[in-house]
Amino acid sequence: MQRQNLAVISAILAVACANVAKADDSELLKRIEQLETRINELENNQTQIPMPTAQATPMNSMSAFNPYISVVLNGAYNYYSNRNKEISGFQIGEEGESPDKGFSLGESEINIGANVDDKFLANLTAAVVSEDGDDKIELEEAYVQSMGLPYGITVTAGRMKPVFGYLNEKHAHTDEFADRPLPYRVFLNNAYRDDGVQASVVLPTDFYTEIGGGLYKGGYFPSSSEGSGDGAANAFVKFGGDITDNHAWLAGFSYLYAKSNKGRESDDILFKGKDNLYGISLKYTYAPTGNNKETEFALQGEYLFRDEKGKYNIEDAGFEQYNNKSSGWYLQGTYKFMTNWKVGYRYAQMRADDVSDALKDTPLDAKGHKPQMHSLMVEWNNSEFSRIRLQYNYDKTSKKDDNQIVLEYTMSFGAHGAHSF
Numbered sequence: 001m002q003r004q005n006l007a008v009i010s011a012i013l014a015v016a017c018a019n020v021a022k023a024d025d026s027e028l029l030k031r032i033e034q035l036e037t038r039i040n041e042l043e044n045n046q047t048q049i050p051m052p053t054a055q056a057t058p059m060n061s062m063s064a065f066n067p068y069i070s071v072v073l074n075g076a077y078n079y080y081s082n083r084n085k086e087i088s089g090f091q092i093g094e095e096g097e098s099p100d101k102g103f104s105l106g107e108s109e110i111n112i113g114a115n116v117d118d119k120f121l122a123n124l125t126a127a128v129v130s131e132d133g134d135d136k137i138e139l140e141e142a143y144v145q146s147m148g149l150p151y152g153i154t155v156t157a158g159r160m161k162p163v164f165g166y167l168n169e170k171h172a173h174t175d176e177f178a179d180r181p182l183p184y185r186v187f188l189n190n191a192y193r194d195d196g197v198q199a200s201v202v203l204p205t206d207f208y209t210e211i212g213g214g215l216y217k218g219g220y221f222p223s224s225s226e227g228s229g230d231g232a233a234n235a236f237v238k239f240g241g242d243i244t245d246n247h248a249w250l251a252g253f254s255y256l257y258a259k260s261n262k263g264r265e266s267d268d269i270l271f272k273g274k275d276n277l278y279g280i281s282l283k284y285t286y287a288p289t290g291n292n293k294e295t296e297f298a299l300q301g302e303y304l305f306r307d308e309k310g311k312y313n314i315e316d317a318g319f320e321q322y323n324n325k326s327s328g329w330y331l332q333g334t335y336k337f338m339t340n341w342k343v344g345y346r347y348a349q350m351r352a353d354d355v356s357d358a359l360k361d362t363p364l365d366a367k368g369h370k371p372q373m374h375s376l377m378v379e380w381n382n383s384e385f386s387r388i389r390l391q392y393n394y395d396k397t398s399k400k401d402d403n404q405i406v407l408e409y410t411m412s413f414g415a416h417g418a419h420s421f
Helices: 002-018 025-046 059-063 182-187
Strands: 068-080 102-104 107-115 120-131 134-146 153-160 194-202 208-216 232-242 247-266 269-286 296-314 319-338 341-352 372-383 386-396 402-414
Touching: 182 296, 182 319, 182 341, 194 232, 269 319
Parallel strands: none
Antiparallel strands: 068 102, 068 107, 068 402, 107 120, 120 134, 134 153, 153 194, 194 208, 208 232, 232 247, 247 269, 269 296, 296 319, 319 341, 341 372, 372 386, 386 402
């Protein structure tokens, strides 16, 4: 209002000054008196103008007709010289297996979200996948999340991808490679999702520090619980920051507990017991120009360790006790050498303990073999919304080596939030 008054006053004074030369002294004094009277009237009227209140706009209008909707199309062509569906020494879920040969939709995604009001936001993500020749729609995420709580606290409830390691909570289309590294395929069925609640808090430290955890139903691999609400739990801490304007880092420690009293089943393998999974992750980025959209080098690695206790039943041969430890790790580097071009290399390896005599010659018997994979990729990004990627994998996850070629496209349209570090 004060700015409006100043504008009016300035305009009036400008008119007055423009007519000074045409007016005699008496007429000028008369006009000045009129201007003063008019200014006083404006100042008096200002106090009578009602200010808008919070009640003037209904709270729910903040989210009326404002959901953001995005679609990510993620198709591929896969070639195998000798497709390995199994990974020696491990039970893997269906999504952890390599995709079918030939053309496929990959994991296309529909995302809908919005601020519900000033305290909550909501998000729903559905994935369109092709399995055994049939197209299916799977509900990946459907959660509400708090906003603006004190002390940097955030609470998320519903179906989500809990924080574990660096990759689990991220959507597949943000990955640097066409497939998830071996430890995620084996231990988490690519990405663990579940129904439950998770809370985290950002601590007031000199560098970024976040701690959190949650409780979950335990309805998805690697858990298979009766649904009492305590089938899985996680805890994590993440910290990082900028070293200089060109260097940044992020590290984390994660824990996931998964119970399978109902029986975790895949490919004629049934497991009942408990998993304790631990993870260490580290990512470092370097942008020589200070702008990572122009050029950037990224180094990323994780180590996952699993302590599994329970019993396995393979091909209905009866349950056998299993108390083993296994681990896996990967290390990858990517280099954006031009604005639209990126190359990368990744190495991943798994290790499993020897099994008891009763489980010899089963898929859980690695027979001393350490599954491993080398991956090379090159990608072209016409923009942040379109990407074409060519990847080669040298797959040694079983006794027979496999040469794989993946040609993948990723196209996104609609409103889509920025991706995290």
